Amino acid sequence: MSDHDSFDLQRFLPYLLAQAAETAGTGFQRHYKGRYGMLRTEWRVLFHLGQFGPMTAKEIGDRARVHKTKISRAVSALTAKRFLTRHVVADDRRQATLVLTRQGRAAFDDLNAAAQAFDAQLMAQFSAKEGALLKRCLAALAAT
Known part of the structure; x- marks a missing residue:
């Protein structure tokens, strides 16, 4: 038996992780896409702002490990x-602080309750x- 056969x-x-993530992600997608027409990155941005408060797009990208585009x-x-809404940073007009309306x-709040129930x-x-x-x-793997 060769190595590829085993x-x-x-x-x-x-x-396995990709399969589990796809299954779980698709299940929760029904909530944010169905209720609000959001894509995955949109709800992740919304959740970062809802959970951590005003942040820049760069800060969200760094925390969420999502490309800036x-x-x-x-x-x-x-x-x-x-x-x-976007509020331009006074010290660096190229950046804006993002704040939930x-x-x-x-x-x-609605999606947070749905996420807790889904979890x-x-x-x-x-x-x-x-x-x-x-x-x-999973947290240990994500931290590596």
Whole structure:
């Protein structure tokens, strides 16, 4: 038997992670896309602002590990939907602080509740100990 015959894609960790992320991501997408017409990067920007407060696009991109062009498109779309406003930074007019509008805060609050319910539904298939271990392991992988 050659080395490639013993390789099992179905047990390859990056493949398993991608499959799990796709399944879970598609499930939650029904909430943010169905209710608000948002794309994945848009809800990630919205959630960063909702959770951490006003930030620049660069700060969000760094935290979310998303390329600046995708963040820029998401900011434009969320601005058009009136979910956020841009406030030019006085010291550096090339940058703007992003702030949720009242509409944006309401969308965040709604989606935050939906995210918590969705997370609880996903985690219900595991014991509390398994769920905690899974989240610790995923956080460790994400930090590398």
